[in-house]
Amino acid sequence: MIEGIVVNTLVRGGVYALLALGFSLIFGVARVLQLSHTAFYMLAAYGIFTFADLLGWDPIWSILASIIITTGLGLLTYKLFIDRVREHHVTVMLITLALAIVFQEIMLIFFTGQYRSAPAFVTGYWEIIGVKVAYQHLLIFAGALVVLVAVWMLLSKTKLGIAIRATAQDTEIANLMGINVSTILLVVMGIATGLAAVAGVLVAPTLVLEPHMLWPPFVMVMAIITLGGLGSVKGSIVGAFILALVEVLVVYLLPTGAFLKGAAALLVMVIVLTVRPEGLFGVVFEEERL
Amino acid sequence: MLSRLFRDFQGDVIAIPGRLIAVVFFALLFLIPLFVQQPYVLRTLIFANMFVIFAVSWDFISGYTGQMNFGHALFFGVAAYTSAMLNRGAPLGPDWPIWASIPVGALAGTAAGVIMCLPALRLRGPYLALVTLAFPLILTGIIFANTQFTGGELGISGLDRISESRTVDYYVSLLVMLVSVFIMWKLTDARSGLVRTGIILHAIREDEIAARASGINTIRYKLFAFIVGGFFAGIAGGLYAHFMRIAGPSTLELTLSFQAIIWTVFGGIVSIYGPVVGVYILYPMMEFLRVVPEFRMLFFAGIVVVILLFMPEGIAVWIRDKLERECPRCKLTNVWWRRTCRACSTSLY
Numbered sequence: 010m011i012e013g014i015v016v017n018t019l020v021r022g023g024v025y026a027l028l029a030l031g032f033s034l035i036f037g038v039a040r041v042l043q044l045s046h047t048a049f050y051m052l053a054a055y056g057i058f059t060f061a062d063l064l065g066w067d068p069i070w071s072i073l074a075s076i077i078i079t080t081g082l083g084l085l086t087y088k089l090f091i092d093r094v095r096e097h098h099v100t101v102m103l104i105t106l107a108l109a110i111v112f113q114e115i116m117l118i119f120f121t122g123q124y125r126s127a128p129a130f131v132t133g134y135w136e137i138i139g140v141k142v143a144y145q146h147l148l149i150f151a152g153a154l155v156v157l158v159a160v161w162m163l164l165s166k167t168k169l170g171i172a173i174r175a176t177a178q179d180t181e182i183a184n185l186m187g188i189n190v191s192t193i194l195l196v197v198m199g200i201a202t203g204l205a206a207v208a209g210v211l212v213a214p215t216l217v218l219e220p221h222m223l224w225p226p227f228v229m230v231m232a233i234i235t236l237g238g239l240g241s242v243k244g245s246i247v248g249a250f251i252l253a254l255v256e257v258l259v260v261y262l263l264p265t266g267a268f269l270k271g272a273a274a275l276l277v278m279v280i281v282l283t284v285r286p287e288g289l290f291g292v293v294f295e296e297e298r299l
Numbered sequence: 300m301l302s303r304l305f306r307d308f309q310g311d312v313i314a315i316p317g318r319l320i321a322v323v324f325f326a327l328l329f330l331i332p333l334f335v336q337q338p339y340v341l342r343t344l345i346f347a348n349m350f351v352i353f354a355v356s357w358d359f360i361s362g363y364t365g366q367m368n369f370g371h372a373l374f375f376g377v378a379a380y381t382s383a384m385l386n387r388g389a390p391l392g393p394d395w396p397i398w399a400s401i402p403v404g405a406l407a408g409t410a411a412g413v414i415m416c417l418p419a420l421r422l423r424g425p426y427l428a429l430v431t432l433a434f435p436l437i438l439t440g441i442i443f444a445n446t447q448f449t450g451g452e453l454g455i456s457g458l459d460r461i462s463e464s465r466t467v468d469y470y471v472s473l474l475v476m477l478v479s480v481f482i483m484w485k486l487t488d489a490r491s492g493l494v495r496t497g498i499i500l501h502a503i504r505e506d507e508i509a510a511r512a513s514g515i516n517t518i519r520y521k522l523f524a525f526i527v528g529g530f531f532a533g534i535a536g537g538l539y540a541h542f543m544r545i546a547g548p549s550t551l552e553l554t555l556s557f558q559a560i561i562w563t564v565f566g567g568i569v570s571i572y573g574p575v576v577g578v579y580i581l582y583p584m585m586e587f588l589r590v591v592p593e594f595r596m597l598f599f600a601g602i603v604v605v606i607l608l609f610m611p612e613g614i615a616v617w618i619r620d621k622l623e624r625e626c627p628r629c630k631l632t633n634v635w636w637r638r639t640c641r642a643c644s645t646s647l648y
Contacts, residue, residue, distance in 0.1 A: 042425055097611045103564050104607050107600040114597035235429040265444040272440025275433035282430055283418040
């Protein structure tokens with residue numbers, strides 16, 4: 010059982026970390042709650058279904074195609090909708106929420122509400138100390154790890170990463186220092202949507218695909234980034250694994266666990282925030298303090 | 300006395316297009332059952348009335364104190380479930396009649412508001428939004444896990460009707476809606492001489508630190524907003540449960556919380572009349588869109604996106620700004636076609 014808990018936590022946590030990191034980046038840099046984030050995850054998963062199952066493409070090509078298309082769609086969304094109302098915080102939340110519904114409904118029209126499944130990229134399993142781990146799960150975890158490390162390196166080592174972090178710290182000063190803020194915002198939106206797409210692509214073969222699949226991770230991502238501290242990269246990754254562990258523990262240990270897993274994870278978030286209102290790794294800005 | 304009342308009416312209602320429209324609109328709402336008897340139309344309007352209370356109470360909490368509440372369905376759902384449990388009387392002794400179960404349900408909504416406040420008072424902005432989002436979802440999990448009390452996915456059904464006839468139902472919902480909205484409107488009226496809460500809530504929204512520095516106990520007023528908002532959302536929830544004759548987990552759904560926000564922001568946040576306009580436009584529109592069921596949500600979301608892109612302040616505020624013009628000198632509201640102020644004849648250009 011313990012092995013099961015560990016494996017499931019790592020797999021789930023990896024996916025959540027990918028989703029939460031993107032969301033957290035957008036919030037940190039653009040100060041925008043982009044609520045259609047998990048819609049891109051759903052779109053990427055459907056991309057895999059379309060290319061790999063309906064069109065019968067090679068897994069590699071279908072992965073690349075659906076990540077690229079989803080990212081392009083994210084950039085388009087940003088340019089057309091979010092950028093224009095970025096100053097009105099509530100309006101941004103509502104527009105992105107409405108966009109999430111639009112994507113969901115378009116998918117419902119094209120693919121109907123029927124449950125779909127995408128073919129596994131790899132089959133078989135690997136036995137580590139007596140636990141059978143499906144290669145697909147291993148692939149999810151490894152993929153998530155690689156992408157997370159890559160984003161971490163990008164943010165901490167490259168010039169672009171420094172520009173992104175500078176914009177997150179203070180948009181106006183960053184602008185004065187010669188950073189093209191609107192380009193940075195676009196790049197961040199691209200990275201974030203790309204991360205969501207990677208998450209969607211990786212988990213697609215293990216999930217039942219239907220257009221409403223964006224809501225369960227939506228709530229979890231909200232909980233994770235709040236727990237970790239909004240806009241904090243480290244926080245969103247740590248938060249993802251904590252909440253994944255809570256979810257898995259509840260499912261394994263309680264009789265009615267499947268119903269309570271979301272509730273338990275959210276309860277942990279509420280308790281942490283009551284004790285530490287800025288989240289685990291959040292920063293309190295002086296002017297935002299109460 | 301009567302002539303003075305008439306003069307006030309003339310000056311404060313007829314001269315201001317926004318208020319004149321509101322009065323005419325509410326008068327029309329009273330007359331509708333005389334002309335339209337189709338149960339379906341009345342049913343749609345009854346739901347609209349309930350959701351007006353719900354959306355306005357969201358505006359009261361979130362618009363006026365700036366506390367973004369993403370879990371407003373909590374109050375609605377708690378009240379619906381409490382009313383249902385009391386009315387069905389299963390674990391709590393005898394069946395309660397409807398006139399007792401709805402107010403007690405609303406009080407349960409108030410209690411939920413106080414509980415939600417405990418973490419909420421320390422948090423701000425997005426953190427608050429996301430914590431409030433969590434509450435109804437936690438409760439939904441608990442409801443699914445304890446099916447013997449709550450009926451799980453099916454909910455509690457077989458409640459008493461509000462009344463035997465649809466027309467009476469309609470008038471009950473309309474009256475409750477009018478009274479609730481009027482109370483909340485008065486409580487947030489910054490120019491009121493009777494209650495101070497309006498101006499204080501406005502102050503907290505504009506600048507919380509400045510309000511604290513002026514000696515306002517902002518915590519107390521935020522708590523007050525949650526209590527009042529929770530109570531009225533609870534009334535809407537109780538009415539809804541008794542009208543539907545069932546209280547199910549759908550009353551706690553994320554969608555319902557978001558609906559309140561969508562209606563309010565669509566109509567115009569921080570205005571009380573905004574959510575009223577939002578609900579009476581969007582709710583019947585949603586019903587009308589049932590003619591194309593597959594495209595219903597798509598059209599709905601599309602309209603919300605387009606309207607918000609071009610009128611970020613909300614449709615009611617946008618229309619009001621077109622119809623009314625404030626005198627720069629005496630701050631009196633004038634009709635858009637006047638070139639000079641009706642009281643002090645200052646030029647309005």
